[in-house]
Amino acid sequence: MSFEMWAEKYRPKTLDDMVNQKEIVERLKSFVKSRNVPHCIFAGPPGTGKTTAAICLARDLYGGAYREHIMELNASDERGINVVRETVKTFARVRSIGEISFKIMILDEADNMTSDAQQALRRTMERYTETCRFILIANYSGKIIEPIQSRCAPFRFTYLPREEHDQHLRQIAEEEKVKLLDDGLDAIFEVCSGDLRRAINTLQAAASLDKPVDAKVVYSITGRANPADVQKMIEIAMNGNFLEARKQLRDMIQKYGVAGSDIIRQIHTEIFRADMPEQWKIKLADIIGEIDYRLVEGADEEVQLSALLARLVEAGYELRKANMV
């Protein structure tokens, strides 16, 4: 076994290495061939190869010293307008020396930029097109303001199909001499639902236990974030103990750093498995969807999810009442 993060070690180095997102990769290759790149938006769920594609593109374009020609900025770390005014502008306006006259600015997690910063970015993109091309990476392209969207070529990344996901993980397991069992693979896919970075991290964490990776191992290491805890929280809420359910939620978010979107996805899965009248399931699905949407709008995770818990308390109460009649 090697001692680095496998997700990094097995990150494709060139566009040719990228096995998935075939149509996107083909178009990017054509950019490399014509030595020209437009401003781009790479949108799609996490772990689908957006950042990788951007870096592969840069490496294919500039060769080994590609780092001199690109800059990677993470909007979640540096999201304010001042970053655009200073860092981005300074980088963008200086002409690149070399065969290709423009540099590439990779703005990761661009949907986390404030709209002020995006407005400022829009002018920078326009003014320095000659010297700098932008690749904006986002989970939701809808959170990028229209004027920027209209200046960019859009690329929509999708989750890896199951076969490609499996193939990738099996290959890594083989290289690292890890015994990966079929039900382990199933469990990884269920927990990470196609997010390849998470899947590889999960595999590596599971491998650190030094035993064959099966479903039990996978769930034991992701258990905190996943089925059992969420299931328990739902149960507590449906039994009417809101305060305790909220406490569990708070622990999940604050102590174990589980993302709100993970929890809500899990709740969504669990609801359809739960023992309750079918009509209730679809009623709750609507509520879950609404809360999910509010989360996307950038609201506070605990507040939103506890509003959902309150709805579960309400549902449990109604169910008990119906049963008593």
Next chain:
Amino acid sequence: MYAAWTVKHKPKSLKYVVGNKEVIQKFVDWVRSWEKGIPKKRAAFLYGPPGVGKTVTVEALANDFQVELVEKNASDYRTESAIRRFAGLASQYGSLFGGKRIVLLDELDGLTGTADKGGVKAITEIIKSAQCPVVLIANNAYDPRFSNLRNYCLLIEFKKPPAGEVMKHLKRICAREGIQADENALKFIAQRSEGDVRSAVNDFQALAQGRKRLTYEDVSWLGYRDRQETIFTVLRMIIYGKTCVGAKRAVDMADVDIDMLFEWIYENVPAHLTDPHDLARAMDALSIADVYRGRIRATQDWSFTRYVIDYMTAGVAMARQNTKTRGWIPFKFPGRIRMLSRSKAERAMQLSIGYKIKRKCHISAVRASKEILPYLRIIFKNNANMAAGLAKWLDLDPEMIEYLVGSKKKAEAIIKLLS
């Protein structure tokens, strides 16, 4: 938005200024003396506790005497040169239209620290050659910084007006606002303010605005001016509010900002709204309020704050439809805040590990600390070899290793493997 009553009902004439009658007369005499030529003391130094009417007196006098008032807060004009530029010019020449003028330097207490070096000296120089009345205002004229300055000033001390005087002022406001107030309600507010007229008027506005009548019961719960006490009152007005306006008004009384108030409400709603339907409605209102907070963050348009307030107050108040009011349920300090402050150091640690990951993994530090760190923790707990390799690859400090493993002994084992 309502105007603050301290501004709206500020005395426009000296005869309405609360209390300090003799003191004010002394000040008026000094201003009058300028008509007969420049007096020995070219400046008056008004001092006394906050809210007793020092500034109001000068403004009312300027109004009564129809003189131009050139007014600056010293806290805006801190440096020597800035004071010279402003006050120097103003005090050396007559008014633009040949009328009279008074130069007022307010809040001299704000003139502190090394940044203001020379500020007091500059003021002293200006006074020595002033051609019109200069008025200085501070809480404490006997501050050592003013020792030289004092020699050139007529010192005038403002005292706290008695409650009766404060009451008179409140009654005047009642008349102008069309409010019927009980005598003992006003007395209560006046006494509670301990001579600070400004705070009395503020309290009075918080209690009386929008009402026709104000009784002793309406004010008696105010108690002392204590933060915890106030927040409980505010929470009660919101969670047990009967009208939207009533619940919304609570926000103006809160001693905490909107976000903190939100936390208080969010913490306490479940214990006070036990009916499941009410609870769901209240939590939904908070959820929508929170969505508006998100919109404010995204657009930086703070005018949306009004919708945040609508939902977190009126929205919560209107959620109560079935829950019966039973007995006394204590309010709790927001648990989330407590947890946040407890884990502040922890989050700092997580973020610094996040930055280490960021350097290697093309991911933001914030996301790395949330998404990758939990996996590292598992690896570090289970596999010392792999942990040592990753620690080296990520260039982690010993403290970070210890944090990830969760025990000093295991951390030492990993560090040993590193060398």
